[in-house]
Amino acid sequence: xxxxxxxxxxxxxxxxxxxxxxxxxxxxxxxxxxxxxxxxxxxxxxxxxxxxxxxxxxxxxxxxxxxxxxxxxxxxxxxxxxxxxxxxxxxxxxxxxxxxxxxxxxxxxxxxxxxxxxxxxxxxxxxxxxxxxxxxxxxxxxxxxxxxxxxxxxxxxxxxxxxxxxxxxxxxxxxxxxxxxxxxxxxxxxxxxxxxxxxxxxxxxxxxxxxxxxxxxxxxxxxxxxxxxxxxxxxxxxxxxxxxxxxxxxxxxxxxxxxxxxxxxxxxxxxxxxxxxxxxxxxxxxxxxxxxxxxxxxxxxxxxxxxxxxxxxxxxxxxxxxxxxxxxxxxxxxxxxx
Ligand SMILES: [Zn+2]
Ligand SMILES: [Zn+2]
Numbered sequence: 001x002x003x004x005x006x007x008x009x010x011x012x013x014x015x016x017x018x019x020x021x022x023x024x025x026x027x028x029x030x031x032x033x034x035x036x037x038x039x040x041x042x043x044x045x046x047x048x049x050x051x052x053x054x055x056x057x058x059x060x061x062x063x064x065x066x067x068x069x070x071x072x073x074x075x076x077x078x079x080x081x082x083x084x085x086x087x088x089x090x091x092x093x094x095x096x097x098x099x100x101x102x103x104x105x106x107x108x109x110x111x112x113x114x115x116x117x118x119x120x121x122x123x124x125x126x127x128x129x130x131x132x133x134x135x136x137x138x139x140x141x142x143x144x145x146x147x148x149x150x151x152x153x154x155x156x157x158x159x160x161x162x163x164x165x166x167x168x169x170x171x172x173x174x175x176x177x178x179x180x181x182x183x184x185x186x187x188x189x190x191x192x193x194x195x196x197x198x199x200x201x202x203x204x205x206x207x208x209x210x211x212x213x214x215x216x217x218x219x220x221x222x223x224x225x226x227x228x229x230x231x232x233x234x235x236x237x238x239x240x241x242x243x244x245x246x247x248x249x250x251x252x253x254x255x256x257x258x259x260x261x262x263x264x265x266x267x268x269x270x271x272x273x274x275x276x277x278x279x280x281x282x283x284x285x286x287x288x289x290x291x292x293x294x295x296x297x298x299x300x301x302x303x304x305x306x307x308x309x310x311x312x313x314x315x316x317x318x319x320x321x322x323x324x325x326x327x328x329x330x331x332x333x334x335x336x337x338x
Contacts, residue, residue: 035075037075037101038211040123040215043070043072046068046069050117054115061083063079069120071130077115078112103238107259137219140232142231161177163217164185171280172280174250175250185213199226201228207233209254237249246265251270252264273296273308274300281297286312287308287321287322
């Protein structure tokens with residue numbers, strides 16, 4: 001009689017290695033350096049740059065994502081400090097990429113399983129012709145210090161506009177900021193069109209995570225020629241909170257890597273979506289076919305078995321749906337650069 005091994009035992013080991021050990025190993029590996037950068041610059045031959053970027057990043061063992069377009073470059077990379085330093089040096093020496101404001105963080109921030117470099121129409125999907133609305137036409141840059149001073153002596157006609165998505169502004173934003181109910185950056189032009197009157201003759205200060213979105217979003221608003229003045233924060237929230245951690249930005253900064261969010265100060269702006277207690281911790285529903293990103297307090301996360309609602313909890317309990325692997329909480333957000 002042929003020996004038939006029971007599949008459950010080896011499968012359990014494989015599953016354990018895949019879902020428990022490997023992610024832990026990757027997290028450890030990525031407890032290193034993360035760099036965020038962008039530059040709006042005319043790139044005539046993005047395919048050539050792609051080849052060069054691929055070779056450079058691969059040789060340095062960097063993981064992450066780079067978006068190239070004729071309008072510029074936008075990237076997030078992680079690896080050892082030495083590799084990141086070398087990458088920055090090579091970029092600075094390149095005729096197109098000098099003078100970039102590289103935003104570096106260290107800690108458990110990787111979760112980039114691979115390196116992905118792509119060519120797209122825009123370095124951030126705004127859905128607006130890059131030849132008609134360019135970063136060159138963008139609003140006036142304010143340094144973190146100038147931004148802070150403006151907030152301290154806030155003029156009556158100042159409008160503070162968060163250009164990020166609703167799930168980002170929900171857990172942290174600037175005091176008195178307008179937070180559009182948009183799911184994607186590409187929805188912002190329509191929001192601006194529909195609400196154009198509120199910017200009439202106003203000074204409008206726009207901001208996003210690192211500045212890349214506002215470069216063109218401010219240009220879009222400026223082109224409408226309704227606001228008295230359009231400003232953007234140089235280096236976005238990232239640069240402001242480095243200078244003023246207990247300043248006018250309150251709560252958490254949503255980020256597009258394994259960290260999901262970074263606490264800036266102790267204000268909690270959001271609520272648990274299951275019990276309404278003050279909470280700003282994001283989870284992904286354990287029901288893999290739902291995978292909704294939702295805010296849940298620890299007691300609710302336990303009570304609902306890591307799912308977003310009673311329905312998902314029941315589906316998971318009855319094993320009717322695939323269960324999202326543990327320790328991959330932030331995977332849905334990794335590698336995406338906004
Ligand atoms: Zn709760
Ligand atoms: Zn769910």
